[in-house]
Amino acid sequence: MEIRKVGVVGCGLMGSGIAQVSAMAGYTTVVREVSQALLDKGLGAIEKSLAKLVEKGTLSSEQKSQTAARLKPTLRLEEFADCDLVIEAIIENLERKKELFGELDRIVKPDAIFASNTSSLSITEVMTATERAPRFLGLHFFNPVPLMKLVELVKTVVTDPAAVQAALDFARKLGKTPILTSDRAGFIVNRLLVPYLLDAIRMLEEGFGTIEDIDQGMKLGCNHPMGPFTLLDFVGIDTTYYIAEILFNEYREKRFAPPPLLKRMVLAGMYGRKTGKGFYDYSDPKSPQPNRLLT
Numbered sequence: 001m002e003i004r005k006v007g008v009v010g011c012g013l014m015g016s017g018i019a020q021v022s023a024m025a026g027y028t029t030v031v032r033e034v035s036q037a038l039l040d041k042g043l044g045a046i047e048k049s050l051a052k053l054v055e056k057g058t059l060s061s062e063q064k065s066q067t068a069a070r071l072k073p074t075l076r077l078e079e080f081a082d083c084d085l086v087i088e089a090i091i092e093n094l095e096r097k098k099e100l101f102g103e104l105d106r107i108v109k110p111d112a113i114f115a116s117n118t119s120s121l122s123i124t125e126v127m128t129a130t131e132r133a134p135r136f137l138g139l140h141f142f143n144p145v146p147l148m149k150l151v152e153l154v155k156t157v158v159t160d161p162a163a164v165q166a167a168l169d170f171a172r173k174l175g176k177t178p179i180l181t182s183d184r185a186g187f188i189v190n191r192l193l194v195p196y197l198l199d200a201i202r203m204l205e206e207g208f209g210t211i212e213d214i215d216q217g218m219k220l221g222c223n224h225p226m227g228p229f230t231l232l233d234f235v236g237i238d239t240t241y242y243i244a245e246i247l248f249n250e251y252r253e254k255r256f257a258p259p260p261l262l263k264r265m266v267l268a269g270m271y272g273r274k275t276g277k278g279f280y281d282y283s284d285p286k287s288p289q290p291n292r293l294l295t
């Protein structure tokens with residue numbers, strides 16, 4: 001199961017990053033979007049990211065042009081036919097992903113490996129849309145893909161060990177550190193991280209401390225690069241709520257239940273950095289202030 005040609009479906013935030021690191025690692029990489037405008041937008045993001053790496057001295061100008069030459073942008077799924085690995089990074093919607101994989105299954109050669117970059121859906125459930133269960137797995141990258149070292153490799157109860165090995169080798173060739181996990185909601189990182197973030201919200205609700213003191217506690221007491229509320233605003237209040245619901249539905253345990261404040265913030269449109277207000281107010285982005293409306 002040697003991987004030589006890679007396909008990436010979706011050229012949004014994650015897909016553009018995955019296509020970029022794949023091409024940088026020397027793979028011919030086909031990347032597909034649903035419209036020319038979205039494809040151009042994704043390629044623009046890749047170009048900007050590559051230019052930054054050249055500026056920093058991580059990449060030479062020659063490597064940058066070689067990387068760009070390995071990228072094969074397309075609007076047609078048929079271009080994936082002879083790919084050895086196809087990674088899906090489209091919107092987080094089960095029906096849309098199943099529909100896409102069903103179509104890809106008919107187009108792409110039968111011995112190719114399929115991977116989903118889903119954060120929260122069941123790999124096993126997405127896999128059922130195809131006839132290639134042994135060669136279906138999860139490759140969960142982290143944002144921003146060119147900078148984050150981790151990839152969670154998710155295997156199902158039927159994944160072929162040879163496919164796992166090929167995907168591990170691929171992730172390492174991208175310069176990433178893969179960790180192996182089974183298909184359980186949250187995988188390793190979100191299963192641990194999300195209950196911690198939800199607990200920080202409960203502590204705020206229960207009056208343990210202010211937003212800035214709880215953040216300082218974890219920064220200075222545990223050497224975390226940022227406190228839980230700063231991180232919640234980065235991840236997105238809406239995204240955290242969505243993942244908490246999925247974890248709660250899977251495990252039916254109180255610790256995964258979204259706290260009332262989280263739900264109220266979503267309803268009020270306080271999504272964090274992306275809307276300018278979350279646990280902090282970003283009216284002055286250089287100096288975010290704790291959102292006093294919440295306390």
Ligand SMILES: NC(=O)c1ccc[n+]([C@@H]2O[C@H](COP(=O)([O-])OP(=O)(O)OC[C@H]3O[C@@H](n4cnc5c(N)ncnc54)[C@H](O)[C@@H]3O)[C@@H](O)[C@H]2O)c1
Nearest residue numbers: 010012013014015032033034089090091092117118119143
């Ligand atoms: N954003 C994150 O931090 C993050 C981290 C890890 C995993 N993920 C997962 O990665 C996936 C993509 O997330 P994102 O943040 O990049 O979303 P995004 O909205 O930035 O990008 C998704 C892109 O997929 C395109 N698309 C939709 N259907 C398509 C199709 N049939 N063919 C080709 N392109 C199609 C959309 O036009 C859009 O540009 C999701 O499953 C998400 O859960 C996201």
